Amino acid sequence: QVQLVESGGGLVQTGDSLRLSCVASGRIQHTYSVGWFRQAPGKARTFIGGIHRSGGRLTYNDFVKGRFTINAENAKNTVYLQMHSLTSEDTATYYCAVRLGGFALRDASSYSTWGQGTQVTVSS
Numbered sequence: 001q002v003q004l005v006e007s008g009g010g011l012v013q014t015g016d017s018l019r020l021s022c023v024a025s026g027r028i029q030h031t032y033s034v035g036w037f038r039q040a041p042g043k044a045r046t047f048i049g050g051i052h053r054s055g056g057r058l059t060y061n062d063f064v065k066g067r068f069t070i071n072a073e074n075a076k077n078t079v080y081l082q083m084h085s086l087t088s089e090d091t092a093t094y095y096c097a098v099r100l101g102g103f104a105l106r107d108a109s110s111y112s113t114w115g116q117g118t119q120v121t122v123s124s
Helices: none
Strands: 003-007 010-013 018-025 032-039 046-052 058-060 068-073 078-083 092-100 118-123
Touching: 003 092, 018 032, 018 092, 018 118, 032 068, 032 078, 046 068, 046 078, 058 068, 078 092
Parallel strands: 010 118
Antiparallel strands: 003 018, 018 078, 032 046, 032 092, 046 058, 068 078, 092 118
C-alpha cells in the first residue's frame, strides 16, 4: 500500500516562492496520477493540479494562472508543487493524493490515498 508524505510548507511573505514535495513510498501496481489539493479553514478542499505518472500529462485548475507548476522526479518517487508570487489567499493546508488508473481529476473523492498535509501560511 502506498503512503504519501508532504513537506516544504512554512511561513512566507507575500510575493515569495515555495516548493512543496510529495514523496511516495510503497508499491503501486497500476497506472496512477498524483494530485495536489489545498484546503483553507472553513473552505472546501480545492484541486490545484496533478500529473499522470506514466506519461507526465499535467492538469491544472484555472486559478493557478501560471503561478504554480507541478513536476516529478521519478528516481526519488517525488512530485513537486512549485509556487510563485504567493499571496495571503494561498494560505492553506496543502495535500497530495494518489488516483489510481487514470489522469488527475478535480474530484477529491476519486483519490484513494492522501498525505497528512503541509501548512503554508503567507503573511502580508
